[in-house]
Amino acid sequence: MDESDRAPRVRGEAGWQRPSFLELFFDLVFVFAFNQVSLRLINDFGTGNRLQIDxxxxxxxxxxxxxxxxxxTAFSTSRxxxxxxxxxxxxxxxxxxxxxxxxxxxxGFEGRAFVFAGAYVAARVSRFLLAVRLRQAEHAPVWGWFSVxxxxxxxxxxGLVDDRLSRGVLWVVALALDYGGFALTHRRTVGAPIAGEHLAERLQQFLLIALGEAIFLSGRALTNSSFGIPQGAGFGLAFVGIALLWRIYFYRAGSVLPLAISRARERTRxxxxxxxSHLLMIVGIVLSGVGFDLYIVGPLTQPRPDFLVAILGGPALVLAGRALxxxxxxxxxxxxxxxGLLALGLLVPAAWYVPPLAAGxxxxxxxxxxxxxxxxxxxGRAPEPPVPPI
Known part of the structure; x- marks a missing residue:
């Protein structure tokens, strides 16, 4: 038995640590996952004359x-x-x-649906069983674990049905159970030990992975393009856009997130x-990365209103999440x-009639x-201290 096994398996209330190397290694899988989701979306935007919302x-x-x-998993490692x-x-x-x-x-919605669902269920159930081993389940309401x-x-x-509509309905129900159970589990365990500062850093790392994926998509798009001046201009705009998204996040709420959680009256909630709110921003960043790809590859193509879902909708989601x-x-x-949200909304009518590069x-x-x-x-002002509402 090594020293880590002799140490307590549950963190103390003040037991904050920086994320372990294993957790950073775990995040590398999601670099690949982000890429696969983004490429699926790019393929959806690139087929047909209009994007199917489904x-x-x-x-x-x-x-x-x-x-x-x-x-x-991040909540478990923070506990x-x-x-x-x-x-x-x-x-x-x-x-x-x-x-x-x-x-x-x-x-994932076609021939590999059962593989996707089976891997997810296996990972979630095994995590629950190991949470019991780590003595974390005693802090959670029965419904939270029952929902798993x-x-x-x-x-x-x-994963077994053939009809994609039925599959979508079943999986939406499953997600509702998972998210509802997760929220109930953690919102009602106010006194359970959690290293909120550790979780804050994990959320920030995941958001940075999303920004990194946007950089990857932009570089990939330029590499696969004709490498002309319009494509180069699109890449330059994408790079500036990514830097601005980073700046808007970290100034100033992002930089004080660990302190905000530590000062909250109910740290778990x-x-x-x-x-x-990070989920909303991350979805927006992923969608923004798809938008960067669209106006780098086809900067001066005919306007396609469906492209605005990514080019305008992605940044709008980031701003909405950032406001929250x-x-x-x-x-x-x-x-x-x-x-900013109002300005993006006002851009929609004009963006219907201009090339993607102009909209970007x-x-x-x-x-x-x-x-x-x-x-x-x-x-000229002193940095504002965090004042969490809960």
């Missing part, structure tokens, strides 16, 4: 399953000690499940709340977030204006 919905269902697996032998086994089993799920994403087994039924049935996140950290929302350029201008506004508002 295709975006299917990609979202697959992504939400991957996110739930990552998030539930327990991933360096212990049971903790390592739990992370590696989740890692194996996520890898199989990522491999199946490209045809209950949701397995529609997941497996959805605050952790669940910020996980929700700011409310969770500072108990207020800056006007720049709301004005307009979005970058809006993001730059928000970043400048933030800097101007904070000029």
């Amino acid at each position: 295709e975006v919905g299917r990609a979202l269902v697959l992504f939400l399953a991957l996110w739930m697996l990552w998030l539930s 327990g000690r991933p360096e212990s032998t049971p903790g390592q086994v739990m992370v590696f089993m989740a890692m194996a499940g996520a890898t199989v799920m990522a491999v199946a994403v490209a045809k 087994g209950l949701s397995a039924v529609p997941w497996v049935l959805g 605050e952790s669940v709340a910020v996980a929700g 996140f700011e409310r969770q950290v500072f108990s207020r929302i800056s006007r720049s977030r709301l004005v 350029g307009a979005v970058v201008v809006v993001l730059a204006a928000i970043a400048v506004w933030d800097g101007w508002r904070a000029r």
